Amino acid sequence: NAGVTQTPKFQVLKTGQSMTLQCAQDMNHNSMYWYRQDPGMGLRLIYYSASEGTTDKGEVPNGYNVSRLNKREFSLRLESAAPSQTSVYFCASSLTGKSYNEQFFGPGTRLTVL
C-alpha cells in the first residue's frame, strides 16, 4: 500500500498562473483533507471532504478550489497563484471525518509563487 500520495513534489509558479495539486489514497478512507504549512503557523486546514461527493471550507479557503473526484482522489486547485500561497501543502486522509480517527499524511508539495 502506498498510503497517501501527492503530485508534484515541487513546483514553481509565476503570479497569476494556475495549477492543480493531486492527492490519492489507497486505504479506502472516506475523508480527505488539504492543509498548508507555513513557518510558525503550524498546519492550517484549507478544505476537507468528509465523504465522497462532499467538500467543505476549512480555516483558509480563499484562493483555492477543490474537487473530490472519487473516493480515492482529492485535488486542490489554485486558479490565480499569488506569492502569499507559497507554502508546503499536505494532503491527508482518515477513515471517517470524526476526530477520533487518526489522519495519514502525504509527503507534501513544496510550492513557490514568484
Next chain:
Amino acid sequence: QQPVQSPQAVILREGEDAVINCSSSKALYSVHWYRQKHGEAPVFLMILLKGGEQKGHEKISASFNEKKQQSSLYLTASQLSYSGTYFCGTDNTGNQFYFGTGTSLTVIP
C-alpha cells in the same frame, strides 16, 4: 480555535525528560498528537478522547484533562530519534479540528 502549544522550542540531552502542553479556549472532544521530522510529513502518535484518559506509546505518553481543556505530551528518557516538531490537534465540534503551531524538540548527545 487554534490550540496553544508550549513551549515553542526545547533542547534536551539524551536521557532527559520533556513535557509539551496543548491548551484550548473551548471544550474538547479529542486531542491528537503528531510528530514531524524536518522535510517530512507529520506522523500520528496518539489520540486522546474525552474522559481524561492517559495513553502511552513506548516512552511517549499523553494525558487529556477535559475540565482544563488541555493535554500534555510526556517524553521520558529522550532519544536522538525523538527530535522533531510536535503538533497537537484539537477538536471542539466533533467534526473538524485545528492544529497548534508546534513545539520544536531537539535532542542532543
